[in-house]
Amino acid sequence: MTELSRRKMLASGGVLGALGALGMAAPAQARSLMNWTWSPQGSVAGAGAGADPRWVWDEEADPLVAALLDRGDVPKVNELLWNWERNDQPLPAGLPKDLHAFIERERQLPSWADRGKLETAAEFNKSRGLYLNLLNGVGGGMLSTAIPKEARAVYYSKGGADMEDRVAKTSLLGFSVGALDAYRPGGTCQVEAIKTRLVHAAVRHLLQQSPHWPDEIPISQNDMLVTWHTLPTFAMRRMRDWKVPISDAEADAYLHVWQVTAHLLGIRDEYIPADWKAANAQSDQVLPPAMGPTREGVELTDILLGQLADQTSLGTGISRPLCNALARYLVGDKVADWDRIRREPIWDLAVSAAWPLLVKFREGVIDKPLVPEAAWLLDEAARQYILFYLTKGQETKIEIPTVNRPE
Ligand code: HEM
Numbered sequence: 001m002t003e004l005s006r007r008k009m010l011a012s013g014g015v016l017g018a019l020g021a022l023g024m025a026a027p028a029q030a031r032s033l034m035n036w037t038w039s040p041q042g043s044v045a046g047a048g049a050g051a052d053p054r055w056v057w058d059e060e061a062d063p064l065v066a067a068l069l070d071r072g073d074v075p076k077v078n079e080l081l082w083n084w085e086r087n088d089q090p091l092p093a094g095l096p097k098d099l100h101a102f103i104e105r106e107r108q109l110p111s112w113a114d115r116g117k118l119e120t121a122a123e124f125n126k127s128r129g130l131y132l133n134l135l136n137g138v139g140g141g142m143l144s145t146a147i148p149k150e151a152r153a154v155y156y157s158k159g160g161a162d163m164e165d166r167v168a169k170t171s172l173l174g175f176s177v178g179a180l181d182a183y184r185p186g187g188t189c190q191v192e193a194i195k196t197r198l199v200h201a202a203v204r205h206l207l208q209q210s211p212h213w214p215d216e217i218p219i220s221q222n223d224m225l226v227t228w229h230t231l232p233t234f235a236m237r238r239m240r241d242w243k244v245p246i247s248d249a250e251a252d253a254y255l256h257v258w259q260v261t262a263h264l265l266g267i268r269d270e271y272i273p274a275d276w277k278a279a280n281a282q283s284d285q286v287l288p289p290a291m292g293p294t295r296e297g298v299e300l301t302d303i304l305l306g307q308l309a310d311q312t313s314l315g316t317g318i319s320r321p322l323c324n325a326l327a328r329y330l331v332g333d334k335v336a337d338w339d340r341i342r343r344e345p346i347w348d349l350a351v352s353a354a355w356p357l358l359v360k361f362r363e364g365v366i367d368k369p370l371v372p373e374a375a376w377l378l379d380e381a382a383r384q385y386i387l388f389y390l391t392k393g394q395e396t397k398i399e400i401p402t403v404n405r406p407e
Contacts, residue, residue, distance in 0.1 A: 036050070036051075036052035036054075037285065038278075038281065038282050038285055038286075040270040040271075042274055042275075042277075042278030042281070042282070043269060043270045043271060043272055043273060043274055043278070044110075044112055044259055044263075044269050044272045044273075044274050045268075045269035045270040045272075046274070047270070048268070048269075048270025048271075049270070052222070053220060053221035053222040053224075053225060053268075053271050054220050054221075054222040055220065056220060056221040056222075056268070057204060057217055057219065057220055057221065058197065058204070058221075058266045060102060060106070060266075061102070061106075061197050061198060061200070061201035062201045062204055062205070064098055064099060064102055064201065065198055065201035065202050065204075065205060065400065066201070066205045067098070068096065068099060068400070069202060069206070069402060073096055073099075074202070074400050074402045075402065076094075077095060077096065077099060077400060078399045078400055080092045080094055080095055081095075081195065081399075082397055082399075084191060085188055085191055086185070086186055086187070086188060086191065087107075087183065087184070087185055087186070087187050087188065087189065087190040087191060088185035088186065091104065103194055106194055106197070106264070106266075107191070107194050107264075109183065109190070109260060109264075110260065110263045110269065112269075113256075114256060115183075117252065117253040117256040117257075118182065118253070118256065118257055118260065119253075120249055120250060120253035121182075121250075121253035121254050121256055121257035122179070122180045122181070122182055122257075123180075124246075124250045124253055124254050125177070125178040125179070125180075125182075125254070125257070126178075126180055128239070128244065128246075129178060129386075130362070130379075130382055130383075130386075131235070131238075131239055131242070131244065131359075132178060132235055133174070133175075133178065133382070133385075133386045134326075134330065134382050134385075135234065135235040135238055135239070135330065136174050136178075136231050136235055137171065137174060137385065137386070137389070138308065138326065138327055138330055138385065139230075139234060139235070139238065139327075139330040139331055140230045140231050140234065140235075141167070141304050142301060142304070142327050142330065142331045142336070142339055142341070143230040143234060143291075143331055143335060144227060144230060145297040145298075145300045145301045145304070145339050146291050146292065146293065146297055146301075146331075146335045146338045146339050147226060147227070147230070147290050147291055147297075148290075148291075148292055148293075148294045149218065149223055149226075149290065150223065150226070151294050151296045151297035151300055152212070152294060152296050152297075153203060153207060153218050153219065154166070154296075154300060155296035155297075155299070155300060155405070156207060156210050156212045156213060156296075156404055156405050157203050157206065157207060157401060157404055157405055158206075158401040158402075158403055158404060158405055158406075159401070159405075160300075160405045161405045161406060163300065163304060164307055164392070165392075165396055167304065167307070167389065167392075168389055168392035168393050168395070168396050169393075169396055169397070169398050169399075171389040171390075171392070171393050172188075172192050172393045172396070172397070172398055173189075173192040173193065173196055173398070175389075175393060176188040176189045176192045177189055177257060177258070177261055182257060183257070183260065189264070192398060193261055193264035193265050194264060195397075195398040195399075195400075196265055196398060197264070197266040199398060199399075199400055199401065200219050200224075200265075200266070201266075202400045202401050202402075203218060203219060203401065204217055204218055204219055206401060206402075206403065207404060209404065210404045221267060221268060222286060222290075224262075224265065224266070224267050225267065225271055225282065225286050226286050226287055226290040228258070228262055229279070229282070229283040229286065229287050230287070231258065232254060232255060232258040232279070233279050233280065233283045234283075236251065236254065236255075236276070237280075238330065242355070242356060243356075243359070244359060244363060245363060252275075252276075255273075255275070255276060255279065259272050259273075259274075291335070291338070292338060293337075293338035293339070293340075297339060298339060298340045301327075301339040301340065302340075305320065305323050305324060305327060305341065306320070308323045308327075308385060309322075309323045311384055311385055311388040312380070312381040312384045312385060318377070319381075321342075321344040321346075321347045322344075322347055322351070322377060322378070322381060323381065324341050324342050324343075324344050324347070325344045325347035325350070325351040326351055326378060326381065327339075327341050328341050328343070328344075328348060328351075329348070329351045329352050329355060347374075350372075350374040351374065351378065353372065353374075354371075354372045354374040354375035354378060355375065355378060357370060357372060357375055358371060358375035358376075358378060358379060361375070
């Protein structure tokens with residue numbers, strides 16, 4: 001059997017998923033590294049096989065999308081799904097039957113979704129929007145480039161060649177999670193999450209054909225969890241560091257909106273943490289070993305920060321150093337050094353002094369005169385960044401790729 005056909009067979013999902021669940025798809029060397037100890041009792045399912053998520057992928061979406069790609073159906077599917085946007089919108093006619101059935105089934109909210117909590121989360125996302133957009137967008141972005149598997153996946157997939165469009169597409173999901181109507185009938189979260197699930201399934205199939213990709217199937221359930229923790233878990237921890245007042249009900253609701261999103265993205269319920277204690281424990285287990293420097297991550301970071309600086313017109317010579325300092329402040333020195341974010345002696349100090357005061361002012365703890373000038377630059381930079389991607393997002397849609405990054 002040739003290398004490519006062996007990989008193809010592995011990627012054919014159903015069998016793989018079943019074997020993965022039993023821990024049988026893993027090569028011997030990898031199996032010996034297994035030490036998955038996070039208990040499914042801490043998950044929203046409350047029970048599960050306890051299989052190591054490094055060897056579990058998406059057994060429903062993967063074979064489906066692989067078949068769509070092999071049949072050459074994806075361009076037509078993308079065209080049909082272009083205007084499918086709202087949670088309550090019927091699917092367009094003409095989709096392949098297997099895909100239509102999959103989306104209809106998987107677009108539903110899980111039985112454990114709680115409308116009340118989703119509403120509280122929407123209010124929380126609105127009132128804390130500035131922090132959350134910054135933490136999820138810039139912070140999450142800088143963390144993801146310091147996750148070797150993710151950095152390489154992004155770099156060698158189609159979107160790696162056009163990072164502005166890539167970020168705009170990713171922001172579509174980010175903004176829809178944070179929107180007031182996220183999971184209401186007029187919102188877009190269910191649609192963006194299902195489209196993303198299909199994109200990930202396509203990436204699993206396509207990347208294995210890339211000469212730059214190692215002999216493994218990308219985007220395992222473990223990889224999904226790693227990235228998930230760079231979003232809500234990281235954001236909650238940083239907001240706690242900044243002493244943002246957050247009630248228990250708000251914290252619980254914010255977790256909930258991300259639990260529902262995880263489910264719709266194809267993360268199995270048995271891996272989705274049920275509460276913050278379980279989430280923090282899982283994050284501490286999966287995140288540190290998944291992080292480190294790569295050439296690809298450093299290059300992506302430089303592109304992302306360059307774009308961020310271009311979008312924030314704060315005056316000549318200010319934007320890039322300020323963006324570097326902001327990014328370093330958000331993710332900390334270790335990750336910033338892995339990402340080779342330049343140290344900015346003046347701005348690093350200014351940002352770490354100014355940000356906590358800006359938070360205090362926004363939370364009504366101190367008056368405006370006590371807020372330093374640098375804080376308003378940060379406030380403005382964050383606003384411009386959010387506005388830029390909100391606007392950019394209107395020009396693009398999440399689409400299933402048919403190729404990897406062109407050579
Ligand atoms: C695409 C979000 C996990 C790699 C996307 C897109 C979104 C997204 C919204 C669509 C944007 C686009 O098409 O460019 C998420 C979320 C995750 C997650 C919320 C976890 C909770 C991961 C992981 C990896 C990954 C773990 C890799 C290890 C990719 C790649 C693309 C993609 C390569 C497609 C890029 C392209 O070629 O266009 N993701 N992702 N994602 N994601 Fe993820």
